[in-house]
Amino acid sequence: MEIGGTPPRYEAPLSRSTLGGLLVAALLISLLLGVGFGSVPVPTGDVLSVLSGGGTDVQRDIVMNLRLPRVLLGMLVGGSLALAGATFQALLRNPLAEPYILGISGGASLGAVSVIALGLVSASSWALPLAAFAGALLAIWLVFRVATATGRAMDVRVLLLAGVVIAAFFSACIAFILSISPARTVQTAVQWSMGSLAGASWGSVLVAAVYTLPAAGVLIALSRPLNLMSIGEETAYYLGADVEGVKRTTLLIAALITAAGVAVAGIIGFVGLVVPHAVRLLIGSDHRALLPLSFLGGAVFLTLADLAARVVMDPIEVPIGVVTAFIGVPIFLVLLRRSVGHT
Amino acid sequence: MRRHPTPFRSRMHLLLLFAVSACGPHIDDAPPEAAAATITVVDATGTERHLRGPAQRIVSLVPSATSTLRALGVESRLVGRTDFDTAPWMQILPSVGGGLDPNLEEIVALQPDLVIRFAGEQDPRTPARLDDLGITHFALRPDRLEDAYTSITQLGALTGSEQAADAVVAEIRAELDALRSAVASRPRLRTVYVLGGTPPWVAGSGTYIDDILSLSGGDNVFSDLGSLYASVSPEQIRAREIDVVLVSSAGDFDPTLAPGARIVEVGGTLEIPGPETAEAAWRLAELLHATKLR
Numbered sequence: 001m002e003i004g005g006t007p008p009r010y011e012a013p014l015s016r017s018t019l020g021g022l023l024v025a026a027l028l029i030s031l032l033l034g035v036g037f038g039s040v041p042v043p044t045g046d047v048l049s050v051l052s053g054g055g056t057d058v059q060r061d062i063v064m065n066l067r068l069p070r071v072l073l074g075m076l077v078g079g080s081l082a083l084a085g086a087t088f089q090a091l092l093r094n095p096l097a098e099p100y101i102l103g104i105s106g107g108a109s110l111g112a113v114s115v116i117a118l119g120l121v122s123a124s125s126w127a128l129p130l131a132a133f134a135g136a137l138l139a140i141w142l143v144f145r146v147a148t149a150t151g152r153a154m155d156v157r158v159l160l161l162a163g164v165v166i167a168a169f170f171s172a173c174i175a176f177i178l179s180i181s182p183a184r185t186v187q188t189a190v191q192w193s194m195g196s197l198a199g200a201s202w203g204s205v206l207v208a209a210v211y212t213l214p215a216a217g218v219l220i221a222l223s224r225p226l227n228l229m230s231i232g233e234e235t236a237y238y239l240g241a242d243v244e245g246v247k248r249t250t251l252l253i254a255a256l257i258t259a260a261g262v263a264v265a266g267i268i269g270f271v272g273l274v275v276p277h278a279v280r281l282l283i284g285s286d287h288r289a290l291l292p293l294s295f296l297g298g299a300v301f302l303t304l305a306d307l308a309a310r311v312v313m314d315p316i317e318v319p320i321g322v323v324t325a326f327i328g329v330p331i332f333l334v335l336l337r338r339s340v341g342h343t
Numbered sequence: 344m345r346r347h348p349t350p351f352r353s354r355m356h357l358l359l360l361f362a363v364s365a366c367g368p369h370i371d372d373a374p375p376e377a378a379a380a381t382i383t384v385v386d387a388t389g390t391e392r393h394l395r396g397p398a399q400r401i402v403s404l405v406p407s408a409t410s411t412l413r414a415l416g417v418e419s420r421l422v423g424r425t426d427f428d429t430a431p432w433m434q435i436l437p438s439v440g441g442g443l444d445p446n447l448e449e450i451v452a453l454q455p456d457l458v459i460r461f462a463g464e465q466d467p468r469t470p471a472r473l474d475d476l477g478i479t480h481f482a483l484r485p486d487r488l489e490d491a492y493t494s495i496t497q498l499g500a501l502t503g504s505e506q507a508a509d510a511v512v513a514e515i516r517a518e519l520d521a522l523r524s525a526v527a528s529r530p531r532l533r534t535v536y537v538l539g540g541t542p543p544w545v546a547g548s549g550t551y552i553d554d555i556l557s558l559s560g561g562d563n564v565f566s567d568l569g570s571l572y573a574s575v576s577p578e579q580i581r582a583r584e585i586d587v588v589l590v591s592s593a594g595d596f597d598p599t600l601a602p603g604a605r606i607v608e609v610g611g612t613l614e615i616p617g618p619e620t621a622e623a624a625w626r627l628a629e630l631l632h633a634t635k636l637r
Binding site for chain 1: 427538539540541542543544565567568569570573574575576577578579581582592593594595597599602
């Protein structure tokens with residue numbers, strides 16, 4: 001089976017509506033689990049009384065101001081990353097494509113590390129996310145400039161190469177800054193780069209929601225031309241798609257929602273790579289179903305991964321990127337084996 | 344961990360001057376035959392290190408050792424320091440770079456007869472290269488409060504200033520005993536030491552900060568951490584009924600996580616076990632209890 005394209009006779013193990021139903025149920029369950037469980041034990045009865053306006057001050061803070069925003073942010077970030085990953089895989093026709101492929105993680109890290117090294121993190125709780133976002137935008141701008149410099153049409157191969165090279169350049173900048181920084185700066189930077197949802201607040205949830213939900217809507221609305229594009233740009237052109245327009249719009253939106261995710265939660269690997277592939281293996285490559293179900297799948301996956309990050313080593317928090325890899329890799333390998341068996 | 348040298352050293356050095364001058368002839372005035380005697384001291388890696396006599400040209404890669412040598416009255420024998428030795432009196436010395444990644448050429452050029460370095464795994468390169476170059480080196484492990492005494496005693500032996508070292512150690516012990524009695528009648532304060540980050544990165548038990556916190560009248564709420572330092576769930580901070588949050592600067596901590604707590608800025612100078620330990624513990628105690636104690 002060809003992972004990046006539309007397999008003509010691939011018999012999907014699940015129907016779209018079945019997987020959709022399962023994921024909606026899973027999303028509700030992960031919401032309940034994420035709010036009900038955490039490092040500090042809060043009895044289920046007390047969680048329910050907090051949700052209906054009761055409970056002690058500490059319980060109310062833990063459930064309403066720490067867990068609930070964290071779960072919602074996890075859903076938004078996980079969904080965005082999976083959706084961006086699915087979009088990049090379709091447009092770049094490359095199964096290895098993931099949300100950070102255009103140098104976004106490198107740019108965001110450079111922004112974050114600069115602010116940490118300059119000691120500006122203490123100045124405002126928005127300093128770090130804004131710097132990471134600005135760094136990601138810089139990377140996106142550079143990569144798009146390079147990819148469009150060759151002619152009128154944007155060449156996705158140039159885009160990929162530019163992403164790799166610019167990421168390498170940013171890595172070198174980061175290595176240089178860290179090499180002349182004290183140990184505490186290095187620790188903070190490494191911690192940030194491994195990703196965490198611990199900084200979630202109602203403010204960050206609101207910003208992430210206002211920013212990512214409309215963008216996700218636009219991407220999902222463009223799933224029909226994305227279907228054509230994933231076959232090949234030339235074919236899509238002859239079938240009447242506005243190839244350049246769709247390519248630029250979708251790449252830019254996918255890059256921008258990734259940048260927002262990185263800004264609020266650091267670099268969380270694997271969600272954007274594994275979830276779209278898993279969904280594709282389960283229901284096939286029709287982007288009209290693949291994109292929304294990847295969003296749901298990413299939301300469920302990251303919420304559960306964050307719950308694991310909070311409780312497995314209680315009271316210590318494990319970096320969420322570690323959990324996404326530990327859970328994601330085995331699931332993905334099982335799915336891959338199954339799908340190879342089917343064809 | 345970055346080890347900053349402390350800017351405050353007011354009281355103790357005056358006392359030390361008395362202590363050293365009371366010890367009779369200073370080691371620098373010792374006759375040459377005494378200097379030829381072999382000195383053997385076991386370092387923090389368990390290795391015996393030999394010197395032909397009290398060290399005369401010392402490169403210190405450990406900031407707490409740099410200030411200890413001054414407390415022992417032998418700072419004139421220092422020929423090199425690190426970038427992290429920032430006290431004004433150290434500035435005439437050339438720096439050899441970072442304590443864990445020193446420039447070996449600079450060290451060789453200073454022709455030291457002793458290099459003081461950190462024990463531990465962070466820098467496997469330097470000791471091996473110093474061995475190759477035939478430069479004597481001595482490993483210190485300034486991790487805990489007790490290590491401060493050990494390090495001072497070891498540095499005393501290496502420089503032939505044992506009596507001065509004993510006096511410094513006795514002085515620190517006396518000051519810390521005085522501190523213990525000063526805070527004995529006060530309620531213990533539930534305290535967290537936050538190094539920054541999201542999720543918050545805190546100190547557990549077995550750390551130097553935990554040692555001086557406990558004798559300053561604070562109880563580390565994360566003594567059950569099971570790790571020296573780790574990131575903890577924000578809800579743990581919210582649930583642990585914390586009285587005082589110690590941070591190096593206030594912006595490193597989200598105050599809504601500990602609504603009832605006092606947030607105290609301690610700067611980056613608390614984490615150096617060395618001659619300033621007593622001074623640092625007194626200062627921490629006064630910040631912790633928000634009152635003058637002496």
